[in-house]
Amino acid sequence: MITLYTWTTPNGRKVPIMLEELGWPYEVRPVNLGKNEQFAPDFLKISPNNKIPAIVDHDVDGGPLSIFESGAILTYLAEKSGRFLAPSGPERFRAMEWLHWQIGSLGPMLGQLGYFAKRAEEKTPAAIARFTEEGERLLGVVERQLAQSPYLAGNAYSIADIAAYPWMLAATTFLKEPLAEALADKPATERWLQEVGERPAVKKGMQVPQV
Structure with a gap:
């Protein structure tokens, strides 16, 4: 299961599109930017730059893996799935x-x-x-x-x-x-x-x- 932290911005839409393309189950945790929820200490642990989107992948050897920055997340999901990015x-x-x-x-x-x-x-x-x-x-x-x-x-x-x-x-x-x-x-x-x-x-x- 993947937990997705996101909001209603262009950057925030990228990762849910990818997850929907993959058909993987995921849990959404909205981060209301208008209420400055991106600065909450718990979110800072996941996204050190206080930006959305971010994910936590709970199905990783060695424990949950958190990833921030949309480009890094898309690349990670593409490589994990083997889809939407050629391997070489x-x-x-x-x-x-x-x-x-x-x-x-x-x-x-x-x-x-x-x-x-x-x-x-x-x-x-x-x-x-x-x-x-x-x-x-x-x-x-x-x-x-x-x-x-x-x-x-x-x-x-x-x-x-x-x-x-x-x-x-x-x-x-x-x-x-x-x-x-x-x-x-x-x-x-x-x-x-x-x-x-x-x-x-x-x-x-x-x-x-x-x-």
Whole structure:
């Protein structure tokens, strides 16, 4: 059994999607970021950076194993299951490239855009312009890649797609206003969003946690 600590954010949706894809049983422990529950001492023992998601895998030799950081969790689950990440070779590293691209670029840049353009009470035009420009660039990166392959890492659906999907969906919903121009005329991205979004596991995972 796996215990999942998560919340209703793009980062928080990645791991439940993966667990639903695997069909593994798991227990959900919501961590309400609005109430600062991520700073609770018990959660700090599991996630030293006070961030969601995190998991505890209770079916490990030597006792429970806790893992934080979404990319590490997705890689761990992929390797444990033997699914959604090639065991070796170029296919594996293509998926790892795009997984780390999401972690290092897409998520942080869109997260900053969301803060400055949507959530901040005092708007800072320079910051909004900076992160809008970078968000537009990243959407262009996605479109070019998906125009030449069905999925981010090539022909196979992988943990790279699982990681990117919640953030790309946020770009077309929560961030639709600042990114409207960049979202126009992106047929490959639209195709990918629809195809990935129609997967039953993705639909279920995007509803976790239910609060």
